[in-house]
Amino acid sequence: MGRDAGMPPKGLRPRGAGLHPPALTPAYRSSIARAPHHPPIAIGGTAESLHGPVFGHGDIAPDEANLLAGYGSGGAPIGERIIVHGRLLDGSGRPVPGALIEIWQANSAGRYRHPGDRHDAPLDPAFSGCGRTLSGADGSYSFRTIRPGAYPWPNGGNDWRPAHIHFSVFGTAFAQRLVTQMYFEGDPLIPRCPIVATLPDPAAVTRLVGRLDMDASIPFDALAYRFDIVLRGHEATPFETRPEGN
Incomplete structure (x- = not known):
């Protein structure tokens, strides 16, 4: 007998209802143009799209997780040095090893190294704003970087993005x-x-907040923030790409 419609596959927890934002939220102005006007159509993945192309573990250099190593002209980036670390977990709290995790962010002045960023804050010649690593056997990851600055954006009269990665x-x-x-x-x-x-x-918002972790901080060097990423289930981290969380 087949599974009842709407029931999750055996061993998988259903995603929490109301966890992710609706496509149309007028206060976020760009969602007005991006929100679909018709119901989405599910397209099944092919073997090629689900199993390849893949990345090799040898393609990731150890220092790619250290955004403090310098960029371009060399030297040290300007700003408050921090450590961002955590674990990648599935819906049952089990670690997800060997996953590619990438980050990108603005510099300490709130500007991205991207030609589309028109903020008049200065670029940091020693900061790329991008890093990547692989989760460990226990699902752990860690980046060394600088705390990004807040920046204004043309959504309303005086809207600012909080510091974020x-x-x-x-x-x-x-x-x-x-x-x-x-x-x-x-x-x-x-x-x-x-x-x-x-x-x-509101509980979903708290799952997007990195918590100050003094135990992982380095004295006279860097504060640390812990950010665990849960892929699905009621405690899933809200994602921008796949509301299903998988």
């Missing part, structure tokens, strides 16, 4: 990708952000 998590193929972002504990801009406000569940 974007995360991209790949599965067994590049077609399997989830994107989210981490905010910083205690940032007063978090509840004022129209993008954060698209999340209907």
